[in-house]
Amino acid sequence: MRKMVLGMLLVLLCLPFYGTTAGAAGSFKDVSTGHRAYKEISYLAEGEIVSGSLTGYFYPDKIVTRGEAAAMIGRSLNLNGTKRSTQFSDVGSQYFASGYIQSAVEANVLSGYKDGTFKPDKPVNRGEMAVLISKAFKYNFGGTLSGAANALITRGISQGMADGSFGTDKDIIRADFSVFLARAINYKLRLTPVVSYDMERTVTVDSLNVRTGPSTLYPRTGALSRGTKVEVAYAVGSWAFIKSGNIEGLVHSSYLNAPINAGNESILSQKMIVIDPGHGGTDPGAMAYGLEEEDVVLDTALKVKALLAKTPFQYKLTRETDKTLSLNQRVAIAKEANADIFISIHANAFNGSANGTETYYYSAYENPNTADSKLLATKIQNRLLAAWNLYDRGVKHGNFHVIRENTMPAVLAELGFIDNKKDNEKLASAAWRQEAAKAIYWGILDYYKEKGLDVSNLY
Ligand SMILES: [Zn+2]
Known part of the structure; x- marks a missing residue:
């Protein structure tokens, strides 16, 4: 006592x-x-x-x-x-x-x-x-x-x-x-419970406990046998957040075949994607059949933003309201945000009979981003064609300010012709704009996939 x-x-x-x-x-x-x-x-x-x-x-x-x-x-x-x-x-x-x-x-x-x-x-x-x-x-x-x-x-x-x-x-x-x-x-x-599992490791013990937290005080959610492949999202000190099949949780990383480079935590979350809805404010852009380009492209951009919000990517729109922005300001916003890629969204107009979808990139011998810009343009163009099934005007070189003056892979997509009856029907429809937004989003994923990132759980 x-x-x-x-x-x-x-x-x-x-x-x-x-x-x-x-x-x-x-x-x-x-x-x-x-x-x-x-x-x-x-x-x-x-x-x-x-x-x-x-x-x-x-x-x-x-x-x-x-x-x-x-x-x-x-x-x-x-x-x-x-x-x-x-x-x-x-x-x-x-x-x-x-x-x-x-x-x-x-x-x-x-x-x-x-x-x-x-x-x-x-x-x-x-x-x-x-x-x-x-x-x-x-x-x-x-x-x-x-x-x-x-x-x-x-x-x-x-x-x-x-x-x-x-x-x-x-x-x-x-x-x-x-x-x-x-x-x-x-x-x-987290507020947005999404991570990307960018790293792959192998279990090196007979039975590795997976837990809900980074210590043995936390309950076990499963066990993995030697040789099991796991995908790793990020490190928590000497523990790692992993996924294998339907088992997800934390394991001690000394039982994995290679250390977790904690600095690798979600490569995707380090990528800033800037979306640029063209025109706005005092500049309505192309107009026909009661539709204004500035509104069509803003709504599409906001729909892309909603899709990006569910991913680890960083994102920014050059405008989220009907406001006037110079071409210089659009480029400045992308540079300031340290954008990894830049996508400008537009709708075309010509003589009423011209129609179809086209995506531009800036091509110049001395431009280090030409190849990636073309890749991004191609991925977005392909997805847009699949989504709207309009005439394929192709992936083209374009000498436009926002793609020429930017210092990262940059593209400009023309969704369709606002003054063409058939194209206009799609541009005017919120449901079709949602399909275009998905296409642009998938095009972004296709681009990063080709660049070697694991985006498979984001489609
Ligand atoms: Zn335009």
């Missing part, structure tokens, strides 16, 4: 407020099943990545400190959390997160201050959180706050604030940090 009391006392003395595992998964007194972060907090608690107080409270609205963030990230990545001395003057070996802080610094996920301190009690703001998660999960974010915010938004890990900003300077509370961390670990919790 005396021994037990002493033991309890030691536990109370040594364990920090948030370092305990008391408060089992989903049983925090202040996180009801109706709490907006209930699912994510429960998921993390299940793997002891987050924990509550000894008395069973999670304090979801409390601001996260750098020390706590280090511990949560460290547990997610299975870093060595053994308390020990650190390189920082203000983090002693007995500090609850000393091990995680030192490990995270060694793993290049966190850094201290120039004066040799770590400031473990300093609150973490949303911008710092985005950088921390981007570094922990090896996202390609360009080392900037906006790049990190964008990396989280495009993966469906976070949204901006209600005012449209990312709220970079706002302190982050435990509930929100938990939501973002859980989504980074398990893509099924």
Whole structure:
């Protein structure tokens, strides 16, 4: 009895407020099943990545400190959390997160201050959180706050604030940090639960457990036998999110035949696709039979956008409303967004009898993108022909500003002739425009497939 009391006392003395595992998964007194972060907090608690107080409270609205963030990230990545001395003057070996802080610094996920301190009690703001998660999960974010915010938004890990900003300077509370961390670990919790499985590996043990989270604390969803081929989406520290047949989940990557290059996480999510609906605002484009080109191409572009939104691709439209844009501005938007490909959508007009679909690319000896532009144009043209079955005017060289001046593979598709009765019927129909949007989307996938990316689950 005396021994037990002493033991309890030691536990109370040594364990920090948030370092305990008391408060089992989903049983925090202040996180009801109706709490907006209930699912994510429960998921993390299940793997002891987050924990509550000894008395069973999670304090979801409390601001996260750098020390706590280090511990949560460290547990997610299975870093060595053994308390020990650190390189920082203000983090002693007995500090609850000393091990995680030192490990995270060694793993290049966190850094201290120039004066040799770590400031473990300093609150973490949303911008710092985005950088921390981007570094922990090896996202390609360009080392900037906006790049990190964008990396989280495009993966469906976070949204901006209600005012449209990312709220970079706002302190982050435990509930929100938990939501973002859980989504980074398990893509099924993301706003858009889609990842691409870009890498293939082979199981090298007799039986490899697949789990719902990145540790043996998480339940098993299946087991894979030696030699089984798995597709890998991304790494979570020393674990990997994999798929094999109908089994999906996390495995320890040391039981796969080759390491997971975490920087490879979804190559697709690093590709920015810019869609350019031609004309708009003061420039209606071609007009006939009561139809204006600016409206037809905007609606088609918005439909392409809706399809891209369900993929890991990044995407941007040069305009999403009826507004005036110069040709220069369209090119500037694509360059600014660091577009991987550019697709301008138009409808033709001539003399009423000319008809059909054509797709242009800019061909010049000194243009490094000519071959890829032609490939993209060909893929889109073929899909458009299959979708609308109009006359095939072919894939052609065109000296148009938006495809000539751009610095990435760029094409301009003319869906059909607005002043030709037969073509006009398709351009005027929302249902047919949906088919054209699908064709452009499939053309994009066909292009990336030919470039060697695995887009098979996106068709
Ligand atoms: Zn046009």
